[in-house]
Every structure is written in C-alpha cells, then in structure tokens.
Amino acid sequence: MRAQVISTLLRARAASATVAAPRFARPMSAAHQETFESFTERYVNFFQSAEDLFEVQRGLNNCFAHDLVPAPAVVESALRAARRVNDFSTAVRILEGIKEKVENQVQYQAYLDELKPVREELGIETKEEIFSS
Numbered sequence: 001m002r003a004q005v006i007s008t009l010l011r012a013r014a015a016s017a018t019v020a021a022p023r024f025a026r027p028m029s030a031a032h033q034e035t036f037e038s039f040t041e042r043y044v045n046f047f048q049s050a051e052d053l054f055e056v057q058r059g060l061n062n063c064f065a066h067d068l069v070p071a072p073a074v075v076e077s078a079l080r081a082a083r084r085v086n087d088f089s090t091a092v093r094i095l096e097g098i099k100e101k102v103e104n105q106v107q108y109q110a111y112l113d114e115l116k117p118v119r120e121e122l123g124i125e126t127k128e129e130i131f132s133s
Contacts, residue, residue: 056085080122083123
C-alpha cells in the first residue's frame with residue numbers, strides 16, 4: 001500500500017511540474033526589420049499615390065511615428081502630396097515636423113537647403129519665414 005501511495009504522489013508531482021508558469025516577458029519578435037532604404041521607398045510610393053488629405057495626414061502620422069528622421073526624398077514626396085491635395089498648412093507642418101525630429105539646427109538647415117528647389121516650385125515657406133514678414 002505504501003508503494004502505491006508513493007507512486008501516486010510521484011505521478012501527481014510530475015504532472016504538476018509540467019504545467020508551464022506564465023511568462024511575463026515576451027520573446028523578441030522574429031519579424032522582419034525594415035531597412036532605411038525600404039522605409040524610404042515605401043513612403044515615397046505612399047505619398048505619390050495619396051489622393052486625399054486624410055491619406056496624406058495618415059501617412060505623415062505613420063511616417064513621423066518611427067524613431068528616425070525621414071529621408072529628403074520622403075519629405076519631398078510628402079510636400080508634393082500636400083500641395084496636390086491643396087493643403088498648404090499641412091505642407092508647412094511637414095517642415096515643422098522635420099524641425100522637431102532632427103537633432104539640431106544645422107541638420108534642419110541642411111534639409112531646408114536640399115529641399116529649397118522643391119519649396120520654391122511649390123510655394124512653401126517655413127513657419128519662421130511666414131511670421132518674420
């Protein structure tokens with residue numbers, strides 16, 4: 001009888017030991033990490049195909065939510081999309097968003113210099129240029 005009780009306890013203990021404890025930490029995702037080049041290409045294509053203000057603003061929210069500063073090609077495409085849907089204020093806000101994302105004034109000025117031909121073509125001024133007049 002004693003052997004039967006011991007074997008029963010051992011079986012019961014083994015069964016309870018196999019119950020998995022809850023995991024409080026999620027394992028790292030095996031999801032694909034997007035490269036900066038594919039990110040740039042994806043958003044350039046997105047803004048080129050945006051047909052209304054909602055799409056442009058949704059794309060900007062998604063683009064600026066990432067922990068990086070978008071490439072000038074993305075910004076150019078976004079500026080053209082904002083002007084295509086005839087929303088000047090969104091175009092100005094794109095430049096304000098870049099100013100917030102970059103680390104310093106030198107980087108912001110580099111973006112403005114690179115985008116100067118596009119800004120002149122589309123008639124887009126920065127907030128500082130608008131309010132300094």
